[in-house]
Amino acid sequence: MRYAYSTPVHFIPDGKGIDKVDIRQLTGRNCCLDMTHLPQNSAITLATIAHREARDGEIAAKDIVLFRTGHDKSGVAVPIVPRL
Numbered sequence: 001m002r003y004a005y006s007t008p009v010h011f012i013p014d015g016k017g018i019d020k021v022d023i024r025q026l027t028g029r030n031c032c033l034d035m036t037h038l039p040q041n042s043a044i045t046l047a048t049i050a051h052r053e054a055r056d057g058e059i060a061a062k063d064i065v066l067f068r069t070g071h072d073k074s075g076v077a078v079p080i081v082p083r084l
Helices: 046-056
Strands: 030-034 064-068
Touching: none
Parallel strands: 030 064
Antiparallel strands: none
16 A cells, blocks of 8 residues: 655645655544545545545544545545645
């Protein structure tokens, strides 16, 4: 399984690059959301995440969220729509 970290520079204007991210932000309590049910090339939206929270419980502030897409086997990236 591959893990990738999308730095803020990818989705926030003037966001930090990986060289500016405090390593302590990458460790801590986490949850892994199974998104393998999504069709290829579909987005992980706030509605998708809210549905998961309604079913499995709320994601706490400052939790590190990992998305299991299954696309590590196919090499296809899944777009994530952040809310700023």
